[in-house]
Amino acid sequence: MSGCPFGGGEHDAGQEAPASRLSRRGLLSLAGVGGAGAVAGIAAGLLSHDTLAAVAAPATAGPNDVVPFHGATQAGITTAAQDRLHMAAFDVITEDRATLIQLLKDWTAAAEAMTQGRETGTTGAVDGPYDAPPEDTGEALGLSAGKLTVTFGFGAGLFEKDGKARFGLEGRRPEALIELPHFPGDDLEPNRSGGDIIVQACADDPQVAVHAIRNLARIGFGRVRVRWSQLGFGRTSSTSRQQQTPRNLFGFKDGTNNLKAEDTALLQEHVRAGEGARPEEAWMQGGSYLVARRIRMHIEIWDRTSLREQEQLIGRTKSEGAPLSGGKEFTAPDFSIKGKDGEPLMGMDSHVRLAHADQNDGVRMLRRGYNYTDGSDGLGHLDAGLFFIAFVKDPRTHYVPMQLAMAKEDTLALEYLKHTGSALAAVPPGIQPGGFIGEGLFTMMAGQA
Ligand SMILES: C=CC1=C(C)c2cc3[nH]c(cc4nc(cc5[nH]c(cc1n2)c(C)c5CCC(=O)O)C(CCC(=O)O)=C4C)c(C)c3C=C
Numbered sequence: 001m002s003g004c005p006f007g008g009g010e011h012d013a014g015q016e017a018p019a020s021r022l023s024r025r026g027l028l029s030l031a032g033v034g035g036a037g038a039v040a041g042i043a044a045g046l047l048s049h050d051t052l053a054a055v056a057a058p059a060t061a062g063p064n065d066v067v068p069f070h071g072a073t074q075a076g077i078t079t080a081a082q083d084r085l086h087m088a089a090f091d092v093i094t095e096d097r098a099t100l101i102q103l104l105k106d107w108t109a110a111a112e113a114m115t116q117g118r119e120t121g122t123t124g125a126v127d128g129p130y131d132a133p134p135e136d137t138g139e140a141l142g143l144s145a146g147k148l149t150v151t152f153g154f155g156a157g158l159f160e161k162d163g164k165a166r167f168g169l170e171g172r173r174p175e176a177l178i179e180l181p182h183f184p185g186d187d188l189e190p191n192r193s194g195g196d197i198i199v200q201a202c203a204d205d206p207q208v209a210v211h212a213i214r215n216l217a218r219i220g221f222g223r224v225r226v227r228w229s230q231l232g233f234g235r236t237s238s239t240s241r242q243q244q245t246p247r248n249l250f251g252f253k254d255g256t257n258n259l260k261a262e263d264t265a266l267l268q269e270h271v272r273a274g275e276g277a278r279p280e281e282a283w284m285q286g287g288s289y290l291v292a293r294r295i296r297m298h299i300e301i302w303d304r305t306s307l308r309e310q311e312q313l314i315g316r317t318k319s320e321g322a323p324l325s326g327g328k329e330f331t332a333p334d335f336s337i338k339g340k341d342g343e344p345l346m347g348m349d350s351h352v353r354l355a356h357a358d359q360n361d362g363v364r365m366l367r368r369g370y371n372y373t374d375g376s377d378g379l380g381h382l383d384a385g386l387f388f389i390a391f392v393k394d395p396r397t398h399y400v401p402m403q404l405a406m407a408k409e410d411t412l413a414l415e416y417l418k419h420t421g422s423a424l425a426a427v428p429p430g431i432q433p434g435g436f437i438g439e440g441l442f443t444m445m446a447g448q449a
């Protein structure tokens, strides 16, 4: 721990912590808000603890750094995709319903605080008892909220395990929360797949995203166990028309024809879950389903592939991302135009043709993935790829058929990709002030004991 900025210096072993010690975030903020005079006042003990608490706020957070936490839908779905990801899957290791509910309440409070640029707990990283572990791990002190969003989803394992219902949630598992089928070519690793609760933390600062997951794991100690986690850098989608289209590790623009936050009617049609077939699943209304796939890309092979073949595999130009049928990046592809050889300019096995709504019963999805590199595989190859994330209304109609078609016909998938991780989660609707994540799932229904 570094020294106190107000002359208190390091704590010595056994020394009591100052009674009204401010968090560094608060102090930094105060320096910004109240100016040097306020900071001098604190140092001289002139300001009361209450006064300090009232003015303490994140260090550099401004309105542009903070994404609202409460709302009809969870943040982190249509929120303009941030630059960094830390996603984690947790297995719940308690079987007690009240303990699970308390965990969700604790996580809600912590997520709200962190997304607003505050520390977790009431005493944060440095204001608690000197002889107890701090309530916040501290690595985000001095950082802004970084547009952090924390999005929670429930995996099938939360509802039942080994054929037995859990937490009194009999009948509450939505029918859309299926076990994803094994797709041809899948090489899924169990320790990179599944999970009872999936948490997606996105931020523009990697340390903020890591801090969020780390603190949720710390808070959940004894109640959950981390099953897997994944870091991502460089978003591979635009989710707003205000954003520039980014590039994936194949060097292609990715996200051009993604659904965007501005497409409100299409989001309602393709991303927001309905009330479900049964009253027991009404708690998901307004939520969504999160599909996560860790897709390793054989980039060394790709890097030895000609530009012509790369473009034909994708169906778009590498420079501008324009469809091979002509036009500019946002021109709609024309699948009927043929070249001199009589073959369609948008190849029959090209990724864009196979993924396009025209080939998939009109279905669309909101893609929100990230690039990843996890070192090398010991055989001289980078373990790098795309951590694919999509939000859909119903994975049975909006993901499985498309993935199946790709696994069978998409030359890009067949020759250059390998799926090594997979998860599906039901993402409940947003949280209202005073509520907690997934509250509707735990609300007793008429006739329930
Ligand atoms: C099952 C769904 C999808 C998987 C898995 C997937 C993997 C994947 N995609 C790329 C690169 C690109 N994908 C592009 C478009 C695109 N991809 C999907 C779906 C999946 N992709 C859809 C629905 C679309 C949109 C199709 C359309 O309507 O035109 C593109 C083109 C640019 C764009 O529109 O985003 C690229 C490039 C990789 C590298 C990859 C796995 C590693």
Ligand SMILES: [Fe+2]
Pocket: 351, 355
């Ligand atoms: Fe794609």
